Amino acid sequence: MPGDGRLGGGAVMSAGELLERSLAYALGSVAGAQRVGLGTGTPCPEWDLGELLEHLDDSLDALYEGLSGARIGLLPHADRVCGFRTRACAVLGAWAAGPPEEVLVGERPLDVRVMAAVGAVEIAVHGWDVARSCGRPRPVPEGLAVELLSVARCVVGEEDRGVRFGAPVAAPSGAPAGTRLLAFLGRRS
Numbered sequence: 001m002p003g004d005g006r007l008g009g010g011a012v013m014s015a016g017e018l019l020e021r022s023l024a025y026a027l028g029s030v031a032g033a034q035r036v037g038l039g040t041g042t043p044c045p046e047w048d049l050g051e052l053l054e055h056l057d058d059s060l061d062a063l064y065e066g067l068s069g070a071r072i073g074l075l076p077h078a079d080r081v082c083g084f085r086t087r088a089c090a091v092l093g094a095w096a097a098g099p100p101e102e103v104l105v106g107e108r109p110l111d112v113r114v115m116a117a118v119g120a121v122e123i124a125v126h127g128w129d130v131a132r133s134c135g136r137p138r139p140v141p142e143g144l145a146v147e148l149l150s151v152a153r154c155v156v157g158e159e160d161r162g163v164r165f166g167a168p169v170a171a172p173s174g175a176p177a178g179t180r181l182l183a184f185l186g187r188r189s
Helices: 017-035 049-068 081-097 112-133 142-155 179-182
Strands: 104-105 109-110
Touching: 017 049, 017 081, 017 109, 017 112, 017 142, 049 081, 049 104, 049 112, 049 142, 112 179, 142 179
Parallel strands: none
Antiparallel strands: 104 109
């Protein structure tokens, strides 16, 4: 099964486990979003909370499509938090069902484990963004952050800066892995 493979760069967690733990973290973060308005600002100055949650939905839909060959499509939920939960469950179910070994991104094949690991970075970091927007300090768990930082360093290049991620910011010496992950991706924790 693709989830049994190991990622390079010293990672010891399988891509499926990484994805599952990132989704669990993000689900905990998104739970607080029901108490604040969708127009609330986020650490991403271009987006408000509603747009961030919409982006997370799109990311989960793309992951699901890669894992299953199908789309989740529109959900009948006006509630973005409920929609995120539904999509997260669908993604985990598609992984558990045994995804293909490769997916096509445009015309290029991509190992499904790489897709899952990259998705895990995006989901966890945006989960942190959501928690921050809701005024909840919620650091990325240390073990998860170590693995995500390893993945991020492998896949985020200069061409991604200013488009998908901000310029890296300095992290304090000896900072936890979560702080270093966020700093690498242009966020100040």
